[in-house]
Amino acid sequence: MKNRKFQKTFFLIFFFLFFTSYFLLPSNVYCLSVKRTVLQNGLVVLHSEEHSLPIVMVTLLVKVGLLNELKDKAGLANLTAELLTEGTKHRKSTDISEEIEFLGASLDASAGSDYSTISLSILKKDINKGFELFSDVLLNPIFPQDEIERKKEIIKGSLRQREEDPSFLVERAFKKEVFDDYPYGRLIEGSAETIDNIKREDLIRFYADYFLPNNSILSVVGDLTEGELNSLINRYLSDWKRADLPPVAAKGLNEKRTKKIVKIDKDITQANVILGHIGISRDNPDYYAVSVMNYIFGGGGFSSRLMQSIRDKMGLAYDVESFFTLNKEKGLFQIEVQTKNESADLVISEILKQIGRFREECVSDDELSDAKSYLTGSFRRKLDTNRKIADFLASVEFYNLGLDYVEKYSGYINSITKEDVLRVAKKYIDPENYVLVIVANQKKADLKY
Amino acid sequence: MLQLFLQILIYLFMKRIKIFFILSNLLSILLIVSSYAHALEPKEYKLDNGLRVLIVENHKAPVATLQVWYRTGSRDEPCGKSGLSHLLEHMMFKGTTKYGPSVFSKIVQKNGGTDNAYTTKDYTVYFELFSSDRIMISVDLEADRMQNLTIDQKETFSERDVVMEERRLRFEDDPQNSLFEEVVAASFKEHPYRRPVIGWMSDIKSIGREDLYNYYKVYYSPSNSVIVVVGDVNSDQMIERIKNSFGNIPPIPLKKNSSFSEPEQRGERRVLLRKEAELPYLLAAYHIPSFPDEDSYALNVLSLILSGGKSSRLYKSLVYEKKIALDVNTDYDGFNKNPYLFFFDATSSPGKNIKDVEEAFYLEIEKIQKELPSEHEVQKAKNQIESSFIMDQDSIYMEAMKYGLFEILGDWRLIDRYLEGIRKVKPEDIVRVAKKFLKEDNRTVGILIPTKKKDEK
Numbered sequence: 001m002k003n004r005k006f007q008k009t010f011f012l013i014f015f016f017l018f019f020t021s022y023f024l025l026p027s028n029v030y031c032l033s034v035k036r037t038v039l040q041n042g043l044v045v046l047h048s049e050e051h052s053l054p055i056v057m058v059t060l061l062v063k064v065g066l067l068n069e070l071k072d073k074a075g076l077a078n079l080t081a082e083l084l085t086e087g088t089k090h091r092k093s094t095d096i097s098e099e100i101e102f103l104g105a106s107l108d109a110s111a112g113s114d115y116s117t118i119s120l121s122i123l124k125k126d127i128n129k130g131f132e133l134f135s136d137v138l139l140n141p142i143f144p145q146d147e148i149e150r151k152k153e154i155i156k157g158s159l160r161q162r163e164e165d166p167s168f169l170v171e172r173a174f175k176k177e178v179f180d181d182y183p184y185g186r187l188i189e190g191s192a193e194t195i196d197n198i199k200r201e202d203l204i205r206f207y208a209d210y211f212l213p214n215n216s217i218l219s220v221v222g223d224l225t226e227g228e229l230n231s232l233i234n235r236y237l238s239d240w241k242r243a244d245l246p247p248v249a250a251k252g253l254n255e256k257r258t259k260k261i262v263k264i265d266k267d268i269t270q271a272n273v274i275l276g277h278i279g280i281s282r283d284n285p286d287y288y289a290v291s292v293m294n295y296i297f298g299g300g301g302f303s304s305r306l307m308q309s310i311r312d313k314m315g316l317a318y319d320v321e322s323f324f325t326l327n328k329e330k331g332l333f334q335i336e337v338q339t340k341n342e343s344a345d346l347v348i349s350e351i352l353k354q355i356g357r358f359r360e361e362c363v364s365d366d367e368l369s370d371a372k373s374y375l376t377g378s379f380r381r382k383l384d385t386n387r388k389i390a391d392f393l394a395s396v397e398f399y400n401l402g403l404d405y406v407e408k409y410s411g412y413i414n415s416i417t418k419e420d421v422l423r424v425a426k427k428y429i430d431p432e433n434y435v436l437v438i439v440a441n442q443k444k445a446d447l448k449y
Numbered sequence: 450m451l452q453l454f455l456q457i458l459i460y461l462f463m464k465r466i467k468i469f470f471i472l473s474n475l476l477s478i479l480l481i482v483s484s485y486a487h488a489l490e491p492k493e494y495k496l497d498n499g500l501r502v503l504i505v506e507n508h509k510a511p512v513a514t515l516q517v518w519y520r521t522g523s524r525d526e527p528c529g530k531s532g533l534s535h536l537l538e539h540m541m542f543k544g545t546t547k548y549g550p551s552v553f554s555k556i557v558q559k560n561g562g563t564d565n566a567y568t569t570k571d572y573t574v575y576f577e578l579f580s581s582d583r584i585m586i587s588v589d590l591e592a593d594r595m596q597n598l599t600i601d602q603k604e605t606f607s608e609r610d611v612v613m614e615e616r617r618l619r620f621e622d623d624p625q626n627s628l629f630e631e632v633v634a635a636s637f638k639e640h641p642y643r644r645p646v647i648g649w650m651s652d653i654k655s656i657g658r659e660d661l662y663n664y665y666k667v668y669y670s671p672s673n674s675v676i677v678v679v680g681d682v683n684s685d686q687m688i689e690r691i692k693n694s695f696g697n698i699p700p701i702p703l704k705k706n707s708s709f710s711e712p713e714q715r716g717e718r719r720v721l722l723r724k725e726a727e728l729p730y731l732l733a734a735y736h737i738p739s740f741p742d743e744d745s746y747a748l749n750v751l752s753l754i755l756s757g758g759k760s761s762r763l764y765k766s767l768v769y770e771k772k773i774a775l776d777v778n779t780d781y782d783g784f785n786k787n788p789y790l791f792f793f794d795a796t797s798s799p800g801k802n803i804k805d806v807e808e809a810f811y812l813e814i815e816k817i818q819k820e821l822p823s824e825h826e827v828q829k830a831k832n833q834i835e836s837s838f839i840m841d842q843d844s845i846y847m848e849a850m851k852y853g854l855f856e857i858l859g860d861w862r863l864i865d866r867y868l869e870g871i872r873k874v875k876p877e878d879i880v881r882v883a884k885k886f887l888k889e890d891n892r893t894v895g896i897l898i899p900t901k902k903k904d905e906k
Binding site for chain 2 (some may be wrong): 054379384
């Protein structure tokens with residue numbers, strides 16, 4: 001359970017890097033040849049051949065996640081995904097893990113804010129068997145009652161265990177405070193109460209409603225020819241039928257921006273602090289300017305203003321960073337830091353000082369050009385494994401970026417000016433109406449905020 | 450499956466934490482190695498000053514990595530100065546006579562690169578990843594900080610504070626990791642492996658500029674390091690540049706490492722930790738040999754039979770059938786200079802007794818000490834190892850890590866020996882090593898006992 005928190009952190013960071021960096025590579029230096037096909041049943045297939053190693057990476061993205069859940073059944077998307085590999089018409093849960101692990105392969109399903117994925121990583125020699133298992137969990141899950149109970153207990157137990165982790169507590173409280181009842185304010189796992197509300201019928205219904213070819217993207221990268229892929233699809237996915245999707249229930253995001261401070265007491269040595277508010281959606285035209293701006297402010301590792309001041313000069317934290325979570329709908333903007341209880345006040349006031357300065361003065365020419373050269377120059381380096389490419393292609397399709405996005409994006413980044421950076425800093429970082437959550441030994445922290 | 454190991458690696462040693470995604474793959478290589486038949490042959494060099502260089506040309510994508518492996522880690526620290534190697538690792542980013550403090554990473558980033566470093570008990574690694582047309586920047590930067598580190602007094606104090614924050618983050622406020630420190634410290638009486646890589650808080654506080662400088666001068670030399678380059682490079686050009694940049698750095702004769710030993714454990718040791726936490730947690734550690742000991746291969750396979758995925762014995766018994774644990778892991782890779790530990794850990798399910806978790810674990814151990822595992826079960830573990838090895842080759846970073854690690858352990862060619870060793874493991878070997886090492890007298894058991902919170906919310 002332990003490294004769940006890292007998975008989460010990793011996800012957020014990765015997500016950000018993904019969209020700030022991956023697309024930036026000028027296409028003339030890194031050719032990614034991708035074939036896009038739309039099948040008759042509506043499934044979008046993306047395929048890139050890479051024959052240097054005998055491996056195949058498959059990602060199936062299904063457009064269903066947090067946004068499709070009801071509040072009192074939060075955790076439904078996650079539980080549905082987790083149970084796909086826990087029993088099908090043809091196999092018991094234990095048969096699935098035994099068969100896939102005997103091949104030294106992996107087959108996992110998970111849900112996220114905007115979408116769910118099923119991922120298969122397998123050696124080329126085993127692709128037939130692997131694809132058959134993959135199609136079985138995708139098309140034939142039966143959601144056995146005992147597996148549902150078992151999974152619920154594990155998820156609830158792990159939610160409980162994570163309460164040991166102050167970063168979990170601070171993130172959960174922050175999200176909830178910013179989004180209120182909006183789905184992005186909830187954990188993907190839901191809560192102990194909402195998990196108990198989920199019945200087998202809910203899972204079956206949710207699966208039947210959303211796990212449809214016309215709601216999915218299949219991305220395949222590796223040692224597989226077009227002919228081989230086509231025959232796998234014909235053989236194993238031909239029974240997957242198109243159907244109408246349920247109407248999208250409009251969920252209003254209440255964009256209140258009021259100042260709110262939440263303090264949680266815990267017997268720990270470090271204050272865990274998050275300061276921020278609602279951010280932007282992935283399709284915001286200011287996305288590129290925000291990427292450059294955030295890199296300079298707090299996203300650019302050791303080059304960022306926050307890191308230079310709070311870690312390098314003041315020695316007050318091991319890590320401090322800011323990021324925008326980029327989702328289909330508006331996500332979060334947040335600054336996250338951990339510092340010993342006693343210096344929490346000082347760190348918070350330094351963050352506010354940095355925000356103030358950042359919204360008043362233009363960044364320097366050097367800062368701007370360094371940010372651009374990092375963002376544009378790091379692309380080809382980051383997209384360096386078949387697994388990353390498979391996931392990347394599926395996301396590009398999901399966010400409607402187009403397969404030529406790589407070329408366009410580089411130009412967008414390079415067109416950003418200092419004035420753009422200042423404008424979006426003023427527009428998307430709010431120095432007054434923010435949510436501030438502090439998990440700490442409150443007595444020792446003795447906050448003035 | 451190797452969560453614990455992953456934690457350890459990530460927790461202690463990173464200069465910063467933004468690189469989880471790379472490290473999360475590392476666990477599979479360290480656990481696991483070889484099969485896409487065998488290791489690719491690197492070009493090998495040795496400079497007159499003793500610097501070893503391995504270059505693997507891989508032109509799949511226009512990217513490259515350069516890594517500098519120093520043959521020193523926390524086990525080489527003087528008494529009372531635990532955390533010295535790790536603090537020095539941080540100081541390696543804080544300026545040389547040529548570049549001011551905190552310039553290193555800026556240069557790397559503005560060229561589209563990533564840099565980082567980590568410290569272990571046995572070695573310390575620095576690396577950069579660049580698009581291949583920029584990789585020479587690495588050569589110059591690394592050569593500079595191998596010889597010209599400043600270790601400024603003021604910067605030292607500030608970075609020491611940063612490391613103390615890192616320790617609070619990873620250990621003080623993390624109950625399961627706190628137990629890990631306790632168990633390792635109790636497992637070793639004499640061997641410096643007992644010290645945490647990040648160092649005890651009081652030791653970190655006592656480290657001064659002179660400690661760092663002396664350590665740097667003794668251990669950071671070309672004769673005590675290995676450079677590994679993997680990626681889209683021309684090895685002739687690369688070695689020329691390395692010779693030009695590193696060739697003039699004088700070697701430092703290294704006094705032979707004093708040989709460390711640990712007396713045989715003759716009775717179970719138990720450690721209890723009471724701390725604010727939600728669920729009880731168990732961590733057991735057994736002394737075992739390290740690679741390439743003849744028993745290390747079977748121990749690797751045994752570890753996978755016990756906890757390699759949801760079809761493994763411990764998962765099936767403790768999590769799936771008995772429902773007494775939320776997760777189970779074993780961790781053994783054997784990739785240490787001296788004999789280290791085989792770990793088992795599990796978090797109790799809510800409302801269950803940690804005693805039952807412990808007993809269920811011993812029951813599975815007894816079972817594998819008495820009955821031969823099936824050929825199929827052994828083959829499954831071997832398949833997992835082979836497959837991971839092939840998949841890891843997809844990443845130049847992982848490739849470089851593998852060559853560096855095996856070179857540190859003796860010779861990169863051990864990669865092939867490792868794989869051959871794994872392939873030869875028979876069911877009888879599993880029973881033999883389980884009997885030989887996983888016994889009561891040889892283990893240290895730690896239990897985290899959650900205490901009530903000070904104020905209930």
